[in-house]
């Protein structure tokens with residue numbers, strides 16, 4: 001009897017953690033399921049955005065990304081179907097919600113953007129100087145098209161970054177240090193703005209990392225930023241928030257940026273991703 005209980009327990013726990021996740025829901029339905037669960041001014045701050053979500057311009061960007069993904073490109077004339085995002089070559093469903101993760105072929109913990117760059121270089125033969133890799137931002141960039149496509153195939157999946165390899169926990173822990181470390185002339189940390197409920201900057205309600213139902217929306221990138229009229233990535237958000245703190249500019253896909261993304265993804269563990277999302 002005791003043995004049987006031990007066998008069943010992990011299954012029950014795994015189910016409890018992902019109970020709210022449902023990949024068949026539309027992004028706006030995933031958001032609504034969170035709004036139904038918690039009273040959150042952050043989640044409900046823009047009824048206009050919620051109304052526009054079924055027509056999210058990010059869908060077109062994702063469609064272009066799908067074409068790019070399948071197309072034979074680069075000096076090696078290969079598609080990205082051979083790229084392993086952690087669940088095997090070409091397996092994209094739910095792959096992004098299990099990143100960052102450790103990849104044995106590079107010996108590194110990689111986020112979506114760094115893994116994509118790696119595959120474009122190794123499989124397709126692009127170099128860092130090629131626009132396909134160099135241009136990271138804007139709906140018109142290959143990078144954003146591909147990330148939006150890959151990300152959208154994790155909509156409704158629960159964030160579940162693996163913590164099996166020591167490098168994965170080390171990166172998450174380093175990210176935690178970065179999140180809480182106060183520095184710079186303003187002496188701000190990420191936590192200064194994202195550690196409590198009810199903080200606002202002008203009209204914007206800021207998400208609280210301690211409320212996982214809020215935090216899953218906060219980290220659901222790629223998202224269409226209405227104010228920018230462009231789809232934006234996690235790396236773009238990290239850069240933007242370092243700017244908000246008036247600290248030094250963080251290098252895209254640096255270990256520090258991946259560590260931060262590792263910590264913020266872990267903080268949303270078990271909550272369903274909203275992909276693509278729409279933000280202010």
Ligand code: HEC
Pocket residue numbers: 179188189190191192193194201204206207217218219237238240241242244245260264279280
């Ligand atoms: C000075 C306050 C401030 C600090 C400090 C700050 N942020 Fe932000 N953060 C914002 C604001 C404001 C937004 C909303 C988007 C905007 O207006 O640019 C935001 C948005 C976000 C989002 C997306 C949520 C959304 O709805 O757009 C994430 C994730 C995030 N920040 C993470 C971080 C991380 C990680 C750090 C530390 C590296 C950090 N923030 C530091 C103010 C801050």
